[in-house]
Amino acid sequence: MKGDPDAPHVVNLINSVVGVGILAIPFCFKQCGLLLGALVLAFAGYATYSSVALLLHAAVSKSKHNYEYLCKACFGGTGKFGVEFAQIGLMLGTCIAFYVVISGLLTEVYVGFFETEENPVDENSIQKRLVLCLGVFVVYPLGVLRELSAIAKFAYFSSCFYVFFLLVLTFNSVAGGFASFDWIQEVKWFDFSGVFKVLPIFALSFTCQSQFFVIYASISDATSFQMLRIMRKTICIVGFVYIYVGFFGYSLFQEEVKGNMLLNFPRDIVLQFTKLGFAMSVIVGFPLMIYPCRQSIFTCFVEPTLNKPSYESLAGESTESPVTFIPDNIFRSLTAVIVFLTMTVAYFIQDVEVVLQLNGALMGSFIAFILPALCFEKACASTFMKEIRWKYTQRLIFLTGVLALTLGVYQNLPAMESFTPSYLAMEDIDIEYENMKEKLNDGIEVRDTKYPMPADPEISLD
Helix, strand or coil: CCCCCCHHHHHHHHHHHCCHHHHHHHHHHHHHCHHHHHHHHHHHHHHHHHHHHHHHHHHHHHCCCCHHHHHHHHHCHHHHHHHHHHHHHHHHHHHHHHHHHHHHHHHHHHHHHHCCCCCCCCHHHHHHHHHHHHHHHHHHHHHCCCCHHHHCCHHHHHHHHHHHHHHHHHHHHHHCCHHHCHHHHCCCCCCHHHHHHHHHHHHHHHCCHHHHHHHHHHCCCCCHHHHHHHHHHHHHHHHHHHHHHHHHHHHHHHHHCCCCHHHHCCCCHHHHHHHHHHHHHHHCHHHHHHHHHHHHHHHHHHHHHCCHHHHHHHHHCCCCCCCCCCCHHHHHHHHHHHHHHHHHHHHHCCCHHHHHHHHHHHHHHHHHHHHHHHHHHHHCCCCHHHCHHHHHHHHHHHHHHHHHHHHHHHHHHHHHHHHCCCCCCHHHHHHHHHHHHHHHHHHHHHHHHHCCCCCCCCCCCC
16 A cells, blocks of 8 residues: 555554454354355445445535534434434443453463462453453553543554464464364354344444544545545455454364454463453553543533533633533543443453444444434435435445344343343352252261161150
């Protein structure tokens, strides 16, 4: 892409799209089969591109360069509140996924270096403690940064590390017997029952509608053709990387693949540092999620309650605009709420695929498919909606979003049953009670064997 004027924008979009979801792609392929998984992934990429095209045409029609204000132009204040509320949920869910992935990887590194046969480690306990330590000592200090430029240089580290990760995956796959093709008999190729379990994760893994508007606003005199070209390149590159990771990851670990694929790798020194590097690259993403989430929470719930004259005077003394300025005490309080709320949820849910599935079904499908289709229908009712091609595209994207939302939630909610805290699960109490009864009965049998009772326990006085 050297000399390509679109290259910087494509790289920025790729960095904003590719995240922890890449680790769950092989698990998704296991859910619906290798070939069907690739087809569903390709469809998710096409649907994302189409939804961005719908949004772009709606934005041009309404002369807007911002997702929130496009929704406001189409549906009033309710539309703006709806998209901001969905973005809050999406970013909170992403922060929870960050916690789960980082704590899981750091637990693997710790166990690999310090566990011995004489000194076994309770991995579940270690992971929960790491979640708490991350929240208090790492995430909160990063979250209160007002200037994100301080961590901009680490974005290059993340990009380089993704390339290194692909090389490590390729090497381990080849070393694991990929060329022998024995794995062909061991993998599933089609499993239609898993389509709506994985579609929300795929949709979430491509979601970049909000970031697309940031790129759109940053390019002077940007044309629709240019923006769609940038989006097309981004989707093609990200889609290729996802299919590559899914193909090699699933063929390598087959039915044993986990929601976080790195947890399947052995604990040798190179792979331990690979896990540590991936954890470090994900940590950098926390401020990038907390910053817009905090802004949305402030504008939706806090700003309307502030005294307007005093708030505007404070904003006027800042270099920031009144729209984005948050007083320092509220800034730190909102950061603490975001950090500790997501930390608490991650403490109890330690499987990243569960977080990604529900977050993608509830928030990803709404932001990525449903809302773009509704905005397009509203803004372009007298123009593009009269063309057969765009009319059916709009209906397809809307239907995809509705199905991903309803069926995705329906199929993925049962996965939450296994994460009920033990002190709330009556089944666990019943099981413990039965175990205690068995132990008690065993003790009685041992006592009766040692001190047998008479055959006829009745005492005769004759």
